[in-house]
Amino acid sequence: MTIRKIGIFTAALFGAWPAATVLSQDSPFGGPEDVEYAATLWEVMTNARLAGENSIKVRPFEGSEPHGTVQEVLSTTATVDGHEGKLLVKRNHGGEGVTIQEVYDNPVEHLAAVTIMFKREEGYDPENQNWFWAKYLPSGELDVNPDGVELAGRVAKGADEGCIACHSAAGGEDLETLTSR
Numbered sequence: 001m002t003i004r005k006i007g008i009f010t011a012a013l014f015g016a017w018p019a020a021t022v023l024s025q026d027s028p029f030g031g032p033e034d035v036e037y038a039a040t041l042w043e044v045m046t047n048a049r050l051a052g053e054n055s056i057k058v059r060p061f062e063g064s065e066p067h068g069t070v071q072e073v074l075s076t077t078a079t080v081d082g083h084e085g086k087l088l089v090k091r092n093h094g095g096e097g098v099t100i101q102e103v104y105d106n107p108v109e110h111l112a113a114v115t116i117m118f119k120r121e122e123g124y125d126p127e128n129q130n131w132f133w134a135k136y137l138p139s140g141e142l143d144v145n146p147d148g149v150e151l152a153g154r155v156a157k158g159a160d161e162g163c164i165a166c167h168s169a170a171g172g173e174d175l176e177t178l179t180s181r
């Protein structure tokens with residue numbers, strides 16, 4: 001809270017600084033920096049076996065849309081570019097009649113997407129608890145929205161739909177629904 005106030009105060013003092021901020025807010029997600037950050041994060045996740053072919057197994061459970069009929073969720077911490085933050089990884093499984101047992105036996109075959117929330121540094125997105133959001137395809141490439149914009153960053157800040165909008169409605173104070181389940 002204090003930090004946010006300092007931010008606004010600084011912005012009022014230095015004319016040039018808000019200009020840069022406005023630029024980055026024009027596209028709250030899917031920009032080159034977001035995409036690069038997401039790629040680094042994927043590498044970190046793969047190395048930690050949180051994603052990729054050799055992912056550690058967690059107990060799958062029955063879920064609902066939009067996250068797939070069977071899901072696996074992991075809560076951990078990760079370090080990206082020297083910043084350590086909380087990382088929530090959700091592996092979304094789908095397909096005709098897919099069961100928990102099938103996903104357990106073969107976690108790769110039914111994988112539809114990997115959605116993540118990574119807690120970034122203070123000031124990244126204070127209005128939304130500084131989460132970095134991303135939706136990867138099983139290959140590690142980013143999924144795109146109907147306009148072809150890659151789903152990484154503050155997705156989709158200011159929009160009525162998308163990660164932030166739905167988690168604000170469904171989630172607790174920290175936009176995580178996991179803890180309240």
Ligand code: HEC
Nearest residue numbers: 064067088090115116117133134135162163166176177178
């Ligand atoms: C329409 C609502 C909705 C949208 C859109 C949505 N989510 Fe979720 N998300 C949920 C709900 C509900 C849960 C809790 C469990 C479940 O899936 O039933 C959840 C859980 C999660 C979790 C596991 C941690 C937790 O909070 O429980 C992650 C990570 C996640 N979502 C990431 C994303 C990302 C990234 C996007 C955007 C690409 C996204 N979500 C879009 C509703 C949504």
